[in-house]
Amino acid sequence: MYIAIFLAIFLGNLKSVTGETKSLYYVEPTIAIIDEDKSQLSTNLKSYLESRYKTQEVEADEDKIKDKVFAKSIHYVIRMHEGFEESIKTDDQKYKGYSGSEASVNRLIEYDVQQYLTYYNLYEISLGGEIPEEKMDWVQGEIQNISSQEVDGKVLGSDENATNKLTTMYYFLSFLIYILIAIGFASVGVTIVLMERRSVKIRDLVSGYPAWMRSKSIFFSSLIWMSLIWLLMIIVGLTATGFEILQNSRALLMIVSSFVHVISITLIIILLANMIQSDRVMALASTLFSLIVAFSSGIFVPRELMIKELVLFSKIFPAHWDINNLQLLAFDTTLGQAEYRSFFVNLAIMLLMGVAAGILNLILNRSRERSE
Amino acid sequence: MIWNIIFPIAYLTLFSLALSKVVTTSDVDLDTVRIVMPSYEANEDFREFLDGVDGQEISVDKLSETNDVFLEYVLVDSAEKAEELVSDKKVHAFVEFEPELQFTGTGEPSVYPSIVKQLLDSYKGMKKSEESIQNAVMDGTISNPENLMALEKGFDPPKLDLSKRYESVSPDKIYFFVSFAYLAFFPLAAGAQVVENTEANQNVYTMRKRLGPASKLKVFFSSLVPLLVFQLLLISLIYVYSKFLGVDYGEHHLGNLSLGWLGTIASMFTGAALATYTPKNKNFRQALMIGVPLLIAFLGGMMVQNIYTMMQEKFPIINKISPIGMISDGLYILNAEGYSARFFQKLSALSIYLLIFVVLTLVGLRRKKYESI
Numbered sequence: 001m002y003i004a005i006f007l008a009i010f011l012g013n014l015k016s017v018t019g020e021t022k023s024l025y026y027v028e029p030t031i032a033i034i035d036e037d038k039s040q041l042s043t044n045l046k047s048y049l050e051s052r053y054k055t056q057e058v059e060a061d062e063d064k065i066k067d068k069v070f071a072k073s074i075h076y077v078i079r080m081h082e083g084f085e086e087s088i089k090t091d092d093q094k095y096k097g098y099s100g101s102e103a104s105v106n107r108l109i110e111y112d113v114q115q116y117l118t119y120y121n122l123y124e125i126s127l128g129g130e131i132p133e134e135k136m137d138w139v140q141g142e143i144q145n146i147s148s149q150e151v152d153g154k155v156l157g158s159d160e161n162a163t164n165k166l167t168t169m170y171y172f173l174s175f176l177i178y179i180l181i182a183i184g185f186a187s188v189g190v191t192i193v194l195m196e197r198r199s200v201k202i203r204d205l206v207s208g209y210p211a212w213m214r215s216k217s218i219f220f221s222s223l224i225w226m227s228l229i230w231l232l233m234i235i236v237g238l239t240a241t242g243f244e245i246l247q248n249s250r251a252l253l254m255i256v257s258s259f260v261h262v263i264s265i266t267l268i269i270i271l272l273a274n275m276i277q278s279d280r281v282m283a284l285a286s287t288l289f290s291l292i293v294a295f296s297s298g299i300f301v302p303r304e305l306m307i308k309e310l311v312l313f314s315k316i317f318p319a320h321w322d323i324n325n326l327q328l329l330a331f332d333t334t335l336g337q338a339e340y341r342s343f344f345v346n347l348a349i350m351l352l353m354g355v356a357a358g359i360l361n362l363i364l365n366r367s368r369e370r371s372e
Numbered sequence: 373m374i375w376n377i378i379f380p381i382a383y384l385t386l387f388s389l390a391l392s393k394v395v396t397t398s399d400v401d402l403d404t405v406r407i408v409m410p411s412y413e414a415n416e417d418f419r420e421f422l423d424g425v426d427g428q429e430i431s432v433d434k435l436s437e438t439n440d441v442f443l444e445y446v447l448v449d450s451a452e453k454a455e456e457l458v459s460d461k462k463v464h465a466f467v468e469f470e471p472e473l474q475f476t477g478t479g480e481p482s483v484y485p486s487i488v489k490q491l492l493d494s495y496k497g498m499k500k501s502e503e504s505i506q507n508a509v510m511d512g513t514i515s516n517p518e519n520l521m522a523l524e525k526g527f528d529p530p531k532l533d534l535s536k537r538y539e540s541v542s543p544d545k546i547y548f549f550v551s552f553a554y555l556a557f558f559p560l561a562a563g564a565q566v567v568e569n570t571e572a573n574q575n576v577y578t579m580r581k582r583l584g585p586a587s588k589l590k591v592f593f594s595s596l597v598p599l600l601v602f603q604l605l606l607i608s609l610i611y612v613y614s615k616f617l618g619v620d621y622g623e624h625h626l627g628n629l630s631l632g633w634l635g636t637i638a639s640m641f642t643g644a645a646l647a648t649y650t651p652k653n654k655n656f657r658q659a660l661m662i663g664v665p666l667l668i669a670f671l672g673g674m675m676v677q678n679i680y681t682m683m684q685e686k687f688p689i690i691n692k693i694s695p696i697g698m699i700s701d702g703l704y705i706l707n708a709e710g711y712s713a714r715f716f717q718k719l720s721a722l723s724i725y726l727l728i729f730v731v732l733t734l735v736g737l738r739r740k741k742y743e744s745i
Binding site: 089117182294295300331 | 387472685
């Protein structure tokens with residue numbers, strides 16, 4: 001049940017990131033244009049903007065417009081009321097814009113509209129103050145030509161296609177951290193809590209089954225189970241990037257880092273299960289712990305937007321170090337000695353955390369056995 | 373019980389800490405755009421253009437300083453040095469002029485490549501417009517070149533009145549709206565517990581209680597009311613605490629709280645209905661009570677904002693019928709419009725949802741025969 005729910009969440013997230021990755025991250029806003037003026041200027045401006053942006057239809061209803069902008073289905077709505085052309089040079093422009101709060105996107109669109117108005121005015125003056133009907137198509141064509149001048153951008157030192165796929169891989173591997181923690185607590189954690197109950201444990205031990213063998217079996221079976229879940233999610237994720245990404249050494253290293261995180265988090269879950277000893281609390285901890293890790297480590301929200309103290313706090317989780325590796329491999333343009341050193345240091349930290357959890361678990365078990 | 377208090381408080385604290393900069397920053401405070409160019413390629417014309425858009429030239433050692441300008445540009449002696457600055461993320465782009473105007477950046481998701489692209493596109497466009505006017509004069513399309521003298525005297529194109537822009541409620545607030553809705557809908561287990569305290573076949577203690585003469589409905593409501601009061605107080609406390617953490621739900625506190633209260637009551641009756649119809653399978657019920665609200669909150673945009681956009685475009689019905697979607701939409705509407713007709717529609721929809729689950733619970737509780745007690 002948990003796996004089905006979290007697989008649905010994972011697929012949803014994969015769908016949302018696959019369409020967006022580009023070699024250079026360009027903002028491609030979606031706009032809507034409502035032309036109630038139907039003048040020469042408004043018609044031409046509308047046609048110009050439609051050639052430059054993705055557009056969507058929207059009803060001329062304030063509530064519906066605001067809902068679409070809030071939901072980010074549309075980034076900007078330009079509404080030209082009747083009398084727009086006559087009013088454009090006055091203080092009372094018959095125009096209204098509806099936008100989200102992303103200043104950068106608003107600036108892009110408003111700059112473009114302003115550019116159009118500037119060039120339109122330039123041709124008006126050049127042609128004697130008014131654009132004759134017979135020259136309107138020529139003016140529109142010239143403005144389109146001017147505005148369609150595009151400068152190419154590229155990514156430093158990388159193959160564009162590979163960068164796209166590595167970025168997708170980064171997103172799905174980072175989201176996988178959250179999924180694995182949630183499933184790990186709910187499946188492995190709860191199972192261990194139930195198995196460590198005195199009434200169950202004593203039946204195993206009284207049969208002569210050594211305690212250390214029992215602990216070893218629990219550890220390996222937990223690790224195999226988590227690895228299987230991890231593998232299933234990796235295969236699902238690779239359907240988005242294509243399996244040929246595995247030929248890229250960075251992708252392989254990202255997978256290695258992700259697997260080391262699985263080992264580490266399995267050991268931590270086993271420790272916490274032995275400490276918590278309540279299956280209900282363990283099930284609830286799956287939600288809380290996974291969300292805490294996901295928000296603090298930079299999985300849901302970029303670290304650049306978080307307060308420093310929270311980023312510092314997240315260093316106690318292996319997820320923080322895994323994200324470090326994933327970002328290094330997905331976004332750093334060069335992979336030199338320094339970068340490889342960072343990569344291995346992050347791996348070592350994750351392994352150490354796991355080993356520390358394992359040792360603490362052994363100590364906890366031993367002290368419990370002694371007290372019994 | 374203590375977990376019902378710890379979880380929301382811990383979650384909300386962390387959530388607010390993680391997202392506080394997202395909402396308050398909202399990319400209004402963009403850093404200065406920085407570009408690097410080879411000194412042997414950058415022409416005077418382009419530098420004048422950059423100066424005209426609030427740009428200034430700086431030296432490489434000044435790159436780490438913060439200045440209040442839109443753009444800074446650095447001139448270097450070699451392409452290798454320029455690439456190094458990009459790779460070290462000291463500049464946003466490396467602009468080259470040969471063989472044609474182009475730029476290079478890192479692949480990291482950022483808005484700065486878009487800004488650099490627009491800047492360079494407009495420079496290229498400006499050169500094109502000069503060429504277009506010259507050609508038009510030469511081929512007679514502009515038959516009266518004296519008109520161009522007016523441009524030399526002063527060119528004052530119309531400026532878009534930006535004060536006429538309505539800025540929506542920040543889409544980043546969807547995180548907070550959905551998280552409050554998720555917490556309001558969290559106490560499903562409390563509702564299930566009420567039924568466990570009522571149905572004899574779900575709990576050995578209840579079995580003993582049910583041997584007494586009290587009617588089932590009386591037992592149900594006597595168990596429900598204190599838990600309900602506790603949960604309503606808790607969601608109110610969560611609301612106050614989140615305001616303390618700096619979350620801005622707007623000024624319509626009573627409206628926000630009504631959504632929270634209604635959501636909490638709906639959650640308890642949803643949990644109760646679930647417990648009524650799944651008496652034996654507690655593990656399955658527990659999985660549903662943890663997983664389903666999380667899934668609905670995910671679809672509402674609690675973890676990844678794009679999911680909300682995707683759902684609104686492709687499957688808007690899901691957020692319309694889910695209680696978490698109804699609560700978060702209600703919070704947004706209150707924020708944007710106040711106590712409008714649409715807000716009351718959301719309250720009504722949530723009430724209908726509640727009514728359905730009240731009926732389901734009561735029907736499920738009535739006339740149940742046990743195989744044996």
